[in-house]
Amino acid sequence: MKLTGKCHKFGNDVNTDYIISGRHKFKTLDMKELAKYVMEDLDPDFYSKVNAGDFIVAGTNFGCGSSREQAPLAIINANIGAVVAKSFARIFYRNCINTGLPLIECDTDQINAGDELEINLDEGTLFNKTTGKVISIAPLPPVMLKILTEGGLVEHFKKHGTFNFD
Amino acid sequence: MGKTIAEKILSNKSGQDVKANDIVIADLDFVMGQDGTSPLAIKAFENMQAKRVFDPERIAMVIDHSSPSPLQGVSELHRQMRVFAQQQKINFYDIGDGVCHQLVPEQGHVVPGDLVIGADSHTCTYGAINALSTGVGSTDLAAGIISGKLWFKVPETFKFIINGKLGEGVFSKDLILYLIGDVTADGATYMAAEYTGEAINDLSVEARFTISNMAIEMGAKCGLMEADDKTIAWVREHSKKDFTPVSADTDAVYAKIKEYDVSSLEPQIAQPHTVDNVTGISKIGDVPIHQGVIGTCTNGRMEDLRIAARILKGRRINKDTRLIVAASSRQIMLQAMREGLMEIFMEAGAAIVTPGCGPCVGTHNGVPSDGENVISTANRNFKGRMGNNKAFIYLGSPATVAASVLTGQITDPRQFLV
Structure with a gap:
């Protein structure tokens, strides 16, 4: 699985209220509508700046805060290809795997806003085309990789009817 | 092992x-x-x-x-x-x-x-x-x-x-x-x-x-x-x-x-906009408060309401400050009514709302306006958490919130508990 796009850079501790505010998320299940408000409190123009496949790149503890699955779903529906961060909060991490949003854990200090990136999930590498640097990325444990490659937990249950990692 | x-x-x-x-x-x-x-x-x-x-x-x-x-x-x-x-x-x-x-x-x-x-x-x-x-x-x-x-x-x-x-x-x-x-x-x-x-x-x-x-x-x-x-x-x-x-x-x-060792711990305050931005109340300085919230899954239980009522009893909240109280459940609200706590809150000038999460999570029941400071017993003070990203949320104990709405600024509750 190969992903390419431009970096949109954020700092540490980007919480789920910043990703999609509570004042929007309780109103609707229309994720295309919610996607317009992604990252609104950190960058009001974020949604209009994204080209399909671009990456959110951040520091530590990305996705901390509430358990709202609207956070990864709104990111997916804003056409973000993957989230790259130094570390993730655990509920957000699970929600991304379950909804099929690729997560990349690596040293993001070597990535700047606007850099063009190429991510190869099979090889476990991130190539920064702007700086020419290759950054290694942490591999996903097999259980999570299986759910993600089957297209998320809904698809996993549709296929197996329950959890199946044999 | x-x-x-x-x-x-x-x-x-x-x-x-x-x-x-x-x-x-x-x-x-x-x-x-x-x-x-x-x-x-x-x-x-x-x-x-x-x-x-x-x-x-x-x-x-x-x-x-x-x-x-x-x-x-x-x-x-x-x-x-x-x-x-x-x-x-x-x-x-x-x-x-x-x-x-x-x-x-x-x-x-x-x-x-x-x-x-x-x-x-x-x-x-x-x-x-x-x-x-x-x-x-x-x-x-x-x-x-x-x-x-x-x-x-x-x-x-x-x-x-x-x-x-x-x-x-x-x-x-x-x-x-x-x-x-x-x-x-x-x-x-x-x-x-x-x-x-x-x-x-x-x-x-x-x-x-x-x-x-x-x-x-x-x-x-x-x-x-x-x-x-x-x-x-x-x-x-x-x-x-x-x-x-x-x-x-x-x-x-x-x-x-x-x-x-927490023997000498003083009341603590989380300052905007992260929960780990914590300071002792003696170092908080002058912070005017426009709204207080007592309730939520963190601090809306009987003990919380009792300590707040003990501080508010027979007093009126500051004229430039509002207070919202939400018990954590119907049972708690009923018990608080039986004990006369709701009467104390209302006489002090509080608005009582339905047991629920609204004021904490910004869906309704007390969204602050731009530039306002809120002190809450909730667990989160992220920017925009209460429904307005131009408001400032401080977190403290129910006693600290009660003391602060009385004076209209963040206040050490211990002066009301002697």
Whole structure:
């Protein structure tokens, strides 16, 4: 699985209220509508700046805060290809795997806003085309990789009817 | 090799001898969803082509986040929950019943040794009664209500040993804010927190819920405590279920251990816009307060309302300050009415709202205006959390909030408790 796009850079501790505010998320299940408000409190123009496949790149503890699955779903529906961060909060991490949003854990200090990136999930590498640097990325444990490659937990249950990692 | 509480509960529930970092599929004792997360879970349930839940008795859905509905769109989502609950015959708590994290233990759904998931990040609250309970998202919730199982990575454990005795006017809220300020918002990420020591033993079960509730604010998966006589008495009073408490082995292996003495701890305040931006109240300076909030899953229980009422009794709040009070459940509100606490709040100038999450999570019931300062007993002060990203939220104990709305600025409650 190969992903390419431009970096949109954020700092540490980007919480789920910043990703999609509570004042929007309780109103609707229309994720295309919610996607317009992604990252609104950190960058009001974020949604209009994204080209399909671009990456959110951040520091530590990305996705901390509430358990709202609207956070990864709104990111997916804003056409973000993957989230790259130094570390993730655990509920957000699970929600991304379950909804099929690729997560990349690596040293993001070597990535700047606007850099063009190429991510190869099979090889476990991130190539920064702007700086020419290759950054290694942490591999996903097999259980999570299986759910993600089957297209998320809904698809996993549709296929197996329950959890199946044999 | 000995085991932590988390390792023991996940071993019991998976039927395997597991240790930290193993990945297991484990049986769930209880599964909970609220109105911000259940509608998406119902959609996932349908998309997974499921027909029945695994066990209606072990599932609850709660309408608390926007309760009663402030908007037409929300009303439709609530309707979907009511229909689902009726079809599947699960436990259902409608508007006015209370906040999910009060209802689940109060209604006896959870007992020591249980493994619980809830589609709400503060599900870690029940760790105070020795249950491994943790927050998940809507798709995990759907998988849980279909199969009665979920996959877990067995967490490493961060042990907090809390020695000493909390002083007068200093509460479990101050203690947990202090710990979060010390280890920061990701200090325990992916880990189980275990809270132990003299200061924890001294706390009532109600006060312990406040600590476990905020384990997520240091990134933890759960905030566990051992069950002592107080826990067992509290659980027996609320639940008919049998249980076996789980304690850590003396030779359990911990990823981290930190020891504190809290005897000289002063009231603590989390300043905008992160929960780990904590300072002692003596260093806060002059902070005018426009609105106070007493309630939420963190601090809306009887003890919280009693201490706030003790400070507010016979006094009026500052003329430039508002106060919103929301008990954590219908039962608590009823008890507070019987004790005359609601009368004290109303005579002091408070607005009483429905038991629920609205003022904390910004859906309704007290959205601040631009530039306003709010002091709240809630667990989060993120920018925009209360529905306005140009407001500033401070967090403190119910006593600190009560003292602050009287003077109109952040105030040490101890001067009102002599």
